[in-house]
Amino acid sequence: MKTALVELISKISASVMSEDEVARIADEAVQAYADPEAFLAANPDINYDDSFPIPLGEWIVVGSLPDTALFQADTYGELFAQIVASFGPGVVFNLKPKQLAKTENLTALSRIQIQMSALSPEDGGYTLLNFSQLLDDEIQTVLVYGKDLPRVLELCAEVGIKAEPSLEALRIALHV
Known part of the structure; x- marks a missing residue:
């Protein structure tokens, strides 16, 4: 999944984000998809709860894209x-x-x-x-x-x- 996320975020951000930023977001999203509870416990600053209409991993991707993307x-x-x-x-x-x-x-x-x-x-x-x-x-x-x-x-x-x-x-x- 990480490889697909890196490619997806790279194509969406079309040179707006560095390779390091893209890789970091993909890593976080993979962790959030795999174990949402552990990810939220390790990242208490993330504003997410079960009422959101998308999975936490997707929330990480969407929320991490800059407003130029x-x-x-x-x-x-x-x-x-x-x-x-x-x-x-x-x-x-x-x-x-x-x-x-x-x-x-x-x-x-x-x-x-x-x-x-x-x-x-x-x-x-x-x-x-x-x-x-x-x-x-x-x-x-x-x-x-x-x-x-x-x-x-x-x-x-x-x-x-x-x-x-x-x-x-x-x-x-x-x-x-």
Whole structure:
């Protein structure tokens, strides 16, 4: 499981995190999956209890991803503003977060996905991927290179973390 977690976290964090950070998170997650009680006893600062909708190991993965890799928001405008901020001022976006304020969710997400697909064409663009169970926000996504999407979905299935392309999932949810 550790090998799969290292590969998954590396692909999700796409050079945002060091190899050491990725390995540390994977180690902690494996320990938490294997023996949640012992992990919580050894790490009393972890804010987790049995009411959470995901296993402790998954909680470690999700909670350890930086806000430049895991995006959580209640609206697509907020989501896109976070994504834009994560790329920094050196990357120019044609779409602006305020342009999404009065659009339907499907239209907003479609526009975001079109914009993200245009970035890093050598890597197949970016795909927004719903990641894990929703915790406190309406939207919880990661960005994955298009070329890595099939492997990331395989890895998520292997380790038991829910993942699905965001636009496709919203279309299905809306029966469009």
